[in-house]
Amino acid sequence: MKKIEAIIRPARLEAVKEALGKYGINGMTVTHVTGCGLQKGKTEVYRGSQYTIDLLPKVKVEIVVLDKDVDEAINLILREARTGSIGDGKIFIYNIENAIRIRTGEMGEAAI
Amino acid sequence: MKKIEAIIRPARLEAVKEALGKYGINGMTVTHVTGCGLQKGKTEVYRGSQYTIDLLPKVKVEIVVLDKDVDEAINLILREARTGSIGDGKIFIYNIENAIRIRTGEMGEAAI
Amino acid sequence: MKKIEAIIRPARLEAVKEALGKYGINGMTVTHVTGCGLQKGKTEVYRGSQYTIDLLPKVKVEIVVLDKDVDEAINLILREARTGSIGDGKIFIYNIENAIRIRTGEMGEAAI
Amino acid sequence: MQISRCRICLVLLVVSVMLFLPSVAWAEEPAAAGNATALDTVWTLIAAFLVFIMQAGFAMVETGFTQAKNAANIVMKNLIDFCSGSIIYWLVGFAIMFGVDAGGFIGTTGWGTTGTFEHLGLEIPLYAFLIFQTVFCATAATIVSGAMAERTKFVAYLVYSIFISAVIYPVVGHWAWGGGWLSQRGFIDFAGSTVVHSVGGWTALVGAAMVGPRRSKFGPDGSVRAIPGHSITLGALGVFLLWFGWFGFNPGSTLSGTTPDIARIAVTTNLAAAAGAFGGLILPWLRFGKPDVSLTLNGTLGGLVGITAGTAAVSPLGAVIIGFLSACVTALGVEFMDKVLKVDDPVGAVSVHGFSGAFGTIMVGLFAVEGGLFYGGGVSLLITQLIGVVAVFAWTVLTAAILFAIIKVTVGLRVSEEEESEGLDIYEHGIQAYGDFVLRGTQVH
Amino acid sequence: MQISRCRICLVLLVVSVMLFLPSVAWAEEPAAAGNATALDTVWTLIAAFLVFIMQAGFAMVETGFTQAKNAANIVMKNLIDFCSGSIIYWLVGFAIMFGVDAGGFIGTTGWGTTGTFEHLGLEIPLYAFLIFQTVFCATAATIVSGAMAERTKFVAYLVYSIFISAVIYPVVGHWAWGGGWLSQRGFIDFAGSTVVHSVGGWTALVGAAMVGPRRSKFGPDGSVRAIPGHSITLGALGVFLLWFGWFGFNPGSTLSGTTPDIARIAVTTNLAAAAGAFGGLILPWLRFGKPDVSLTLNGTLGGLVGITAGTAAVSPLGAVIIGFLSACVTALGVEFMDKVLKVDDPVGAVSVHGFSGAFGTIMVGLFAVEGGLFYGGGVSLLITQLIGVVAVFAWTVLTAAILFAIIKVTVGLRVSEEEESEGLDIYEHGIQAYGDFVLRGTQVH
Amino acid sequence: MQISRCRICLVLLVVSVMLFLPSVAWAEEPAAAGNATALDTVWTLIAAFLVFIMQAGFAMVETGFTQAKNAANIVMKNLIDFCSGSIIYWLVGFAIMFGVDAGGFIGTTGWGTTGTFEHLGLEIPLYAFLIFQTVFCATAATIVSGAMAERTKFVAYLVYSIFISAVIYPVVGHWAWGGGWLSQRGFIDFAGSTVVHSVGGWTALVGAAMVGPRRSKFGPDGSVRAIPGHSITLGALGVFLLWFGWFGFNPGSTLSGTTPDIARIAVTTNLAAAAGAFGGLILPWLRFGKPDVSLTLNGTLGGLVGITAGTAAVSPLGAVIIGFLSACVTALGVEFMDKVLKVDDPVGAVSVHGFSGAFGTIMVGLFAVEGGLFYGGGVSLLITQLIGVVAVFAWTVLTAAILFAIIKVTVGLRVSEEEESEGLDIYEHGIQAYGDFVLRGTQVH
Numbered sequence A, B, C: 001m002k003k004i005e006a007i008i009r010p011a012r013l014e015a016v017k018e019a020l021g022k023y024g025i026n027g028m029t030v031t032h033v034t035g036c037g038l039q040k041g042k043t044e045v046y047r048g049s050q051y052t053i054d055l056l057p058k059v060k061v062e063i064v065v066l067d068k069d070v071d072e073a074i075n076l077i078l079r080e081a082r083t084g085s086i087g088d089g090k091i092f093i094y095n096i097e098n099a100i101r102i103r104t105g106e107m108g109e110a111a112i
Numbered sequence D, E, F: 001m002q003i004s005r006c007r008i009c010l011v012l013l014v015v016s017v018m019l020f021l022p023s024v025a026w027a028e029e030p031a032a033a034g035n036a037t038a039l040d041t042v043w044t045l046i047a048a049f050l051v052f053i054m055q056a057g058f059a060m061v062e063t064g065f066t067q068a069k070n071a072a073n074i075v076m077k078n079l080i081d082f083c084s085g086s087i088i089y090w091l092v093g094f095a096i097m098f099g100v101d102a103g104g105f106i107g108t109t110g111w112g113t114t115g116t117f118e119h120l121g122l123e124i125p126l127y128a129f130l131i132f133q134t135v136f137c138a139t140a141a142t143i144v145s146g147a148m149a150e151r152t153k154f155v156a157y158l159v160y161s162i163f164i165s166a167v168i169y170p171v172v173g174h175w176a177w178g179g180g181w182l183s184q185r186g187f188i189d190f191a192g193s194t195v196v197h198s199v200g201g202w203t204a205l206v207g208a209a210m211v212g213p214r215r216s217k218f219g220p221d222g223s224v225r226a227i228p229g230h231s232i233t234l235g236a237l238g239v240f241l242l243w244f245g246w247f248g249f250n251p252g253s254t255l256s257g258t259t260p261d262i263a264r265i266a267v268t269t270n271l272a273a274a275a276g277a278f279g280g281l282i283l284p285w286l287r288f289g290k291p292d293v294s295l296t297l298n299g300t301l302g303g304l305v306g307i308t309a310g311t312a313a314v315s316p317l318g319a320v321i322i323g324f325l326s327a328c329v330t331a332l333g334v335e336f337m338d339k340v341l342k343v344d345d346p347v348g349a350v351s352v353h354g355f356s357g358a359f360g361t362i363m364v365g366l367f368a369v370e371g372g373l374f375y376g377g378g379v380s381l382l383i384t385q386l387i388g389v390v391a392v393f394a395w396t397v398l399t400a401a402i403l404f405a406i407i408k409v410t411v412g413l414r415v416s417e418e419e420e421s422e423g424l425d426i427y428e429h430g431i432q433a434y435g436d437f438v439l440r441g442t443q444v445h
């Protein structure tokens, strides 16, 4: 089992969710985060004083999938989340030791 | 050291926190997230147009614990977070390589 | 590649970000979380009834770095995030299996 | 000739007087009287408009003091009770309140606000009187939504709002203001501490008790849990709007802009509110160690409710004392509700409107410059005030209990557990009030 | 001697009469008339102030019904259209609307609100009339911002607001209220269902169509997506403020506080709004299964817009019917816009002000107690009302289309895709409206 | 006999005249005069109510322009300063301001607003005058909370608010409006650009300087950091409410609804505000490249403050110019405070009320149609205006400095570093203003 953690643009969330859903991945957890990186923040003036908004709104999508689904999930995310401009985000892959479904207590692959 | 990441119903947070506290686990980090999975979203009508609220509010509880406490912590979470209806959430277990207490610089088990 | 996850005081975020930036680490993802631990919550009275605010606002900073940068990043965070009072937070280190830049599809170290 | 000249003079003079006087005595005199009536009308209407904006004030206080997941539901209830009240009061309530009296108990004529209301001896147009009374009726009705907030079915509330505007409030109004037995007894409730606010407050008490507490309000051991509101800012805005509206509520109750009383009423109203804020500030500060914002806001309203009965009868100093004490009653009332009665009133409506309204009405018996005990007027007024307060309490509790019991067994009073936990907004209206914000979810404390 | 005594008596008497009468006939008669004029002035001014607060109402409704990322931009547009309107109307619009008539089409004198406006026969000061007309003009102007929200360039909107206040609205105003051809024909639009609201509504229709829908509003297959607003609470506050302001809008349009009509107008206004809320409550409830908060709020406004034309001409019952039906028109209009016209109007401005305004104006032909078809008045008034509605529609759509076309090719009408996606606040104003809150980001549904 | 007939005629005539005249001269004449007084009273009261709602406006602007963690504290301060002001002004301030003059400097009679105020020659009831003056006093007091926001102890603010209402403001008020030396000199400050707004503004300046900047406001190198507010929407609502209230502030300062001046005053007020918005829009747009929402809002207020002194004295065109320039003064003032004085004023209170108030007062010397330099009136009025502005500055700065110094060494002026960082709401009041929302935490920029 792997966790795919994708930091994407908020505007692409719906498309990513839909694509994954079509492929059969329905479970995910979504967090509203902010991030910085290569993407330049904006320097704005508020009441005559400059300030920089360098933490830009992103969405973190966490999907725990079976090892066999990792590649396809990544491909789908890459396809749907990409706009080609700086700031499209990252995908990080983590190993997961175990997963448990709280409702049933099922463990491992059955829990996802 | 393991990280237990539990995605639970917001309404169960207090009970989980209390149960863990009684057992001696006081440290945790809580994030307000949304999620989807087997639990059906709601299809509503806003001004005559249908829309689906499929990302439902959940709470992510992250607890870093010593290996020996993992099982008991999971049991407590399972007990308190379970309602038996779809949408109770998941627990994911990750390995942690190191932990550091910022205040003191302590590392490893001492930091938790 | 490692993920450094630092739970810090919101007021220290700017300093941490700046220090990392100076060192050359610009990429990070920031989440507004709440947490509890040794730091005592506040017991307040609202309309004559006591209540406890035990989940205090923290900021979670996630930085994926090359293995070689881990130590320096940790040092910088420790330096900037420390106030010496209880509640300064923790740093957790995770292993990362892979990273992908969505915009380009680059993988591994190139993606960071 | 001299005489005839004299006669001509006389004739000229009479004619000249005749020429002037018509335009003076028959036209001019009415012109001034007409202006006075016009000014009274303008005053009454503007006062009614100010009382109307109290609806916005109630909506903001009630939504601000409750949780974000129920915000749309609460403003919806506030809107709809005003709307159903406006229509029902025009059709039914006004006739019951101001129709020709039957037995000192109820009005019986003028359904649909038609027919003659000559017995009222109104100078201002009937419709000016109607709109002023409509917004008063709606004030009583809307008080209840806050006390029953976060767990009451929308349709149940809709039904309730019809009946309070049709019957419960108009009957009390008839007693005190429509020529009924209380007004005959000399009961003083100038602008409605009891007639409007206590009616709302007691109905709120019955409603909140019968719908039961929010699930997270009391621990299994009966301990009280705080459920803070989602926007103190909007709550404060609501209090300012209510205070603003009260300048219509009290001074407008003269129905006359030509009496200098309106100025003194404005002053007593304002001072009582200010003193009320201090009551709500100081008492909890002493008791709990910090100035409590929500109780200060409640105290301000408590002061306003308390002065409403005696606003035209007491001195500025009396107003300050009544306002301060009424706010203390409100603050203690909030604790009393939580800790003794164990009735869950999220916004303090029962304390503000019920307790402080009754208290303020009784205080008139002490502080009225004419007839008050402290001014040598003896106890007779005080007794009358007590009778009025008790009678209105009895009537309101009785009818409200019947009303909510019927609602309970028919359409049902309370939403499901799941709905309460996830919010009435999404279940009853398919909407989230703050769709773009990340919320803390539904917390159970 | 007796005679001379008599003479002395006479002289004394004449003198005494002279002494009294001057202060009675020459001073006193004007005193009463002066008081009447003063009261009319006070009434008109207070009404104008109430209409002013509708700007806050519009700002709250429009921002509440749209997304958080554009909140600052919308309140900014609401503020600026009032400001540019105030100045331009004073300089140009007032002269076009109320200057000496040319051909029944346009006023031609009094630029800068100077010179004589004696042809108006005003009792109240010209400046009282000006401020009242200014806030009316600004109401028409501000309607448009909601319909074009979340995608229109700020500078484009600024230009638009100048021209509607300078020309589009004043010409229609001249036709109906400034002695133009519609007023000569007996067209009844007492307070501006058509003159104010439809002008705003039709301009909004053209603007929304020409700027195009928000990118996420319609699916590629033409399916309609809901984009819920960011604060139902503020939206509801806005509706209360608008309703409050309408008590200036309608009763104030008498320009006279000395007519008893103002009371009845207040009642018809209030009943229509209340009935409108029920229209917006019940119709969607029946159709979609739940009481829709935003359509109930829209319905309330639809009821108010609908009654505005006939508020002084219809009975309270007529007002209830018009209010209810106007709200149904609003609710159906929202669907019609989305599903048939495919024009994206985030806040329902076209439905509320355009459709319900036209509908309410036509209803006067049926419900006017004097001249309405249902009261035996025949169809002549009805036909006049239809002509007025159509003529205003034609004029407004034409001029608005020209205006927006010119804006489009000059400064440009629409923001960039990136700006729309990330929010106009940050791009156009360098600010976030809710900097301390975690937002859900910019969602595409 | 003829003579006697004549006599009888005369007697009859006299009697008939006597019969009519009493009801004309002694009753009717007072009737019209009484109506005029009644209308003046109604006008003054309604104006006072409108000025009251400015408190809500201030609360919304100040909370909207500051951080969410301090929102409850700010609305609390706004509420409490009005309440303490209402009571203290009634007890002390009114006597100092309007009691019998001593040396042109201070009033000395009428403590507790009792005794005779015959020397004022008021037509309207004393209480109408009192409530109007009370809300003015409270306006001066509440200005300060914004400038000292986010770091001032609640109890310190409470003490401050008592003294400004008891002494600082009433003395200035006495000078200019209570028969003191400035009014004797011909100083024109019709509704209080200087008397009310500058007093508040200069006190705010001293307070903000003495409490020191928010910890995150200036970098170690003195660089200025922006700390954006938490709700532009509420800030904008506040501006609309203030503008609305200003229609009471300026036109109401006639204390008379029977003068046609009120219409012109309403127009100059409105035009200056509109022009002010453009000043706040255009100047920063040119300087920084984008229309700044918060400075546009400030500019609107700056325009209103600026016109307040001359609202009855200048032409509409003069009002537009004064409004526009006052807003530019406000916008430049904000930068001046930040970059030159290094005094942290989170909401721009000093610039809006202090700088623009002084500027507007001086402008009267140029633009007054009677006596202004630009209208051939020479420099004498201008000099008087300058003297007034300087004198009020000196008095206010001096007394405010003493007051805040005493507060500093007794109860303390500033909260702890931890409290400031985590928010005054939770530390001073045990509450979070937005408990259901996920906030961005406490950011240090």
Ligand SMILES: Nc1ncnc2c1ncn2[C@@H]1O[C@H](COP(=O)(O)OP(=O)(O)O)[C@@H](O)[C@H]1O
Binding pocket: A007, A034, A035, A036, A037, A038, A039, A040, A056, A058, A085, A086, A087, A088, A089, A090, C026, C027, C028, C029, C030, C062, C063, C064, C065, C101, C102, C103, C112
């Ligand atoms: N090293 C990193 N660790 C964690 N998150 C990162 C890192 N680098 C980038 N991110 C996240 O990815 C987002 C996009 O990255 P950025 O470098 O701006 O653009 P791109 O990925 O297109 O090159 C950032 O806003 C941040 O949330």
Ligand SMILES: Nc1ncnc2c1ncn2[C@@H]1O[C@H](COP(=O)(O)OP(=O)(O)O)[C@@H](O)[C@H]1O
Binding pocket: A026, A027, A028, A029, A030, A062, A063, A064, A065, A101, A102, A103, A112, B007, B034, B035, B036, B037, B038, B039, B040, B056, B058, B085, B086, B087, B088, B089, B090
């Ligand atoms: N594969 C997954 N990866 C990450 N989070 C998941 C996954 N599946 C479910 N979740 C989280 O768990 C929550 C509950 O899951 P769901 O499938 O709806 O119910 P249940 O766990 O009771 O079967 C979701 O809302 C989501 O936040």
Ligand SMILES: Nc1ncnc2c1ncn2[C@@H]1O[C@H](COP(=O)(O)OP(=O)(O)O)[C@@H](O)[C@H]1O
Binding pocket: B026, B027, B028, B029, B030, B062, B063, B064, B065, B101, B102, B103, B112, C007, C034, C035, C036, C037, C038, C039, C040, C056, C058, C085, C086, C087, C088, C089, C090
């Ligand atoms: N075991 C843990 N697992 C996850 N997060 C923790 C844990 N312990 C502490 N934290 C996070 O670190 C924050 C600070 O911890 P705390 O124990 O209060 O202070 P300190 O780290 O200074 O000893 C907490 O608010 C919480 O967010």
